[in-house]
Amino acid sequence: MIDAVVVAHGQADVTSRAARSIRSAGVVVQSLTIVDTAGDPALTDLADDATLGATVLPCPDNPGYGAAADAGVDLGQAPLVLVTNADVWVHPGALDELARALEEAPDAACAGPLLLNTDGSPQDSAFAFPGLGQAVSDLLPVPARVRGSRLNGRLWSAGPARDVGYVLGAFMLIRRRAYELVGGFSSVYWMYAEEVDLCRRFWDDGWRVRYVPVAQVTHIRAATTSARDIEMLPQLYRSRARWYRRHSARPMASAAIGLMWLGLGVRARLPGPRREAYAAAQAALNLD
Structure with missing residues (x-):
């Protein structure tokens, strides 16, 4: 059983598509909460759609991604929690694969999928924790192959499921017990790095983080923030x-x-x- 939390900032059409893909993903979703950080009436209307079965939690003051996710997680009680951006759609079987990975690794706190661009090409989805290279790679005129390499903390997207430092916060299936033990997302990160911080605390607390590339999710890269x-x-x-x-x-x-x-x-x-x-x-x- 999974509680799903979709953090949305406007974009009702994109959010509806994400929510419907979660509902049709195959695994049993006990609750679906859309956290509205924009005070968008169109998002509020999604609660009236009986086919979606969603609760819309208004957070119009926009407390930040992590704090908004925490608010949504607090409404549920399922042993697994999906925290996701609104700009995704879930491929069939992806949630089942992530849930299976956590079942097979009881000391794993969370699992992340292979994220895909809308053209089907892979996105960077699994990472090592930041070092000196990651601090400046975006600011230097380095070749794209270097920016997308292990020198910049990027781990190869293909291959078998494996432990990684962290997975992208755009789509994370999390074990509720581990989440609660480390205190959830930290509210000190209003935007960016909140998943890096969470996964670091998972590892520090003795949990693992799994990357499961057989699970695939399309992600519209930075759809909310690009503007x-x-x-x-x-x-x-x-x-x-x-x-x-x-x-x-x-x-x-x-x-x-x-x-x-x-x-x-x-x-x-x-x-x-x-x-x-x-x-x-x-x-x-x-x-x-």
Whole structure:
């Protein structure tokens, strides 16, 4: 039995498609909660759709992805909890495969699928925890093959199910007991890095994290945030800096944040529409 929590910020049509794909995925979904962080009347109307069987939980003040997910999780009691973005659709059998992986590994806290682009190509779905390379790879003119490699924490998408540092927060099947033992998502991450933090705490508490590529989910990459990409850049780097401070030794955290500060400073001085956003992101590194 699974409680499903869909965190949505507007986009009622996309959210409805995600919810329907969850309902038709094959596994028994005990409850389906849509957490509305935008106060969108169109999302509220989804609660009236008897074929969907969803509860809509309004959070119009937008507490952030992790806090919104926590609010939805608190409404259920099933032993497994699906936390997902609204910009996904679940392929047949995917939830069954993830649930089976957790059943076969009782010391695993969560499992994530292979995420696909809308054209069927694979997305980065499994990761090692951030090191120095990940701190600056997005800011340097490195080849795409390097940015998508282990040097940047990306783990090969194909192959058998295996342990990984963390899976992408866009779609995570989580064991409720493990979730509750570590305290759920941390509200200090308003957006970005909340799943990295959660999985780090799972590992620190003795749990494993599984990547199950036979389970497949299509993900419209950054469908909610792409329209505000420049606005969200400072939040991205603030969350990254916060993660390093909380989960790395002080020398590593200082080095990683220092490299990000230098890289963002250089990008802020180059011509282009993101100059101000890079400058704001550089300043955001020092907000904690």
